[in-house]
Amino acid sequence: MNEFAAVALTAIFSSNIISSAGVGTATLQSEKRSFWFMVVSSLCVIVSTILSGLLVSVLNTYVFAKFDLEYLRLFVAVLLAVIMAFLSRTILKFASQEMFYLYEKSYSFPIQTAINVGTILVINYATTFLKIMFELAMFCVGFLLVQILFYALYERLDSVNSLKPARNIPLMFFTLSIVGIILYVVGLIL
């Protein structure tokens, strides 16, 4: 049980999730600062990450490890990440036209693929299937946590008057830095 708790804490509060989520956060918020768009696009990322991560772990256990084909992992991870991102995009297309329009306009598909690949690469596949599943779930919880914290912080920081070159993109990175510090401190306390 303690082992699972350690995995959960590391996955949620480690710097990995902040950096791989950071790729998404900066972009997901860029097109339109809508709370629901943030939730929907995060769910797309979570669904595609979990599905592709689990498939990679199954392939890793039954194919790559058995036949010594470890070097094919990146190729398969990228292929599955793109396919799963496309699947979530198709689901979104049928679910909500408005969200799908925002999703397309903010170039979320390639960025979502990059987040999927990044998360798949940081997962440790040398453990059991259950642990990998748990780690993936915790990564997704961490991702959602970062998104929500970022959304709340960025909204406030953006309304403050700042120099023109420091607006938008640099401000997003500064917000991510603050989110990172908050998560690090919380992780230390826990």
Add this chain to the structure above:
Amino acid sequence: MEKNSPVNSVYLIALAVSSILLVVNSLYQALIYCAVVVAVFLVSVCVVSMIEKVADKHVRFLMFALVSAALITIIKIVFGYINVKEIVLAGESIEFACLPCLLLAIVPIYFENNMSVKEFFVDSLLMSMGLVLMLALYGAIIEILGHGTIANVQIFKGFAGVEFFTKAYGAFLVIGILTILFNIVRRTYLKKTRRYNMLVEKYKVQIREIRDTQLRVRAGERRDYNE
């Protein structure tokens, strides 16, 4: 380019750098990643450009991702045969070089539809140069502030670096500051280009006016001569 759009060169370069911030913590590593990312990006874009007319943009992106993954796998295998400490260290997590490639591919695949070959080449080259510059600066700053060295050489005696800059939040701060600097350069360049274009337009109008006046004068002279 839109104000807040992801298709902004500085934005994409900053995103690309942030995607590998955990695996780059020295100048040498930054330079190795620069070389790998630029080579993989340019080769993959060239391969994908062959199917530009026949495939949808998402299919092209899938193709780009697969080609870049294959190239990085080959590079990882090659790195395994090189016995240089920095390359061995970088080779352990070279798979992450796929992420900046995927992010940089947004411009040639999703955005630039009506570009000439020259414009496409210049744009890709500028993006690559921007990435190299930002990643190299990032690697150098992180190495100096986080470890107190530059290219594995101690700078100040007794200064072993600040732990803050070796973590993700410190790295985000450094990338944010670098993005501000790049934004200033980009804005200045765009202003100068706009001013240059305006001047060119102004001179074109003036030359046209002078030519019209000369033609009118000549026509008048001819009329006087005929009369």
